[in-house]
Amino acid sequence: MSIFEQVQSVITEVLEVEPEEVTLxxxxxxxxxxxxxxxxxxxxxxTKECGVSVHDETVFLRSFRMHLAEAEDKGFEPTAHLLSVYPHLSSDRVNEMLHTINEGPVLQVRDIVAYVEHAKHA
Structure with missing residues (x-):
């Protein structure tokens, strides 16, 4: 089973939704x-399905906006700062998040998959 399928399985089990509703x-x-x-x-x-230690703050991007504000306050380049906090994300993905942040929460299934992949190789 792929990491995506494992993540999809966890989400569909918790929410009791169809797998087709959960894509990357x-x-x-x-x-x-x-x-x-x-x-x-x-x-x-x-943790159970993928065998990785889950840090909720990181995997679910709970403080994403706070870290973005911190970068702005301290004069850091936003993408670089966010990549230092969320090393599982790519710079392209962080830039995409920054462009869609006003549309609502930016966390996608693919971000959780990236976290699990990163945790398995750390």
Whole structure:
């Protein structure tokens, strides 16, 4: 089973949605009926299903906007600063997030997959 399939399985089990509703491009908080308690359950499920230690703050980008504000306040280049906090993300993905941040929460399934992949190789 691929990492995406493992992540998809965790999300569909927690939310009781069909697998077709959970793609790499699906926004966790915009497209799915995810509540904060569900994020905790995702973390537990990812630990069991994928065998990685899950740091909720990082995997679910909980402080993304705070880190962005911190970069602006301290005069850091935003993309570089965010990459230092979220090393599992690519610079292209961070830039995409920065361009869509005003549309709502930026976390997608592919970001969780990237976290798991990164954690497995760390």
């Amino acid at each position: 491009e699906t926004y966790i908080l915009r497209d799915l009926p995810t509540e904060s308690i569900d994020l905790m359950e995702y973390g537990v499920g990812l």
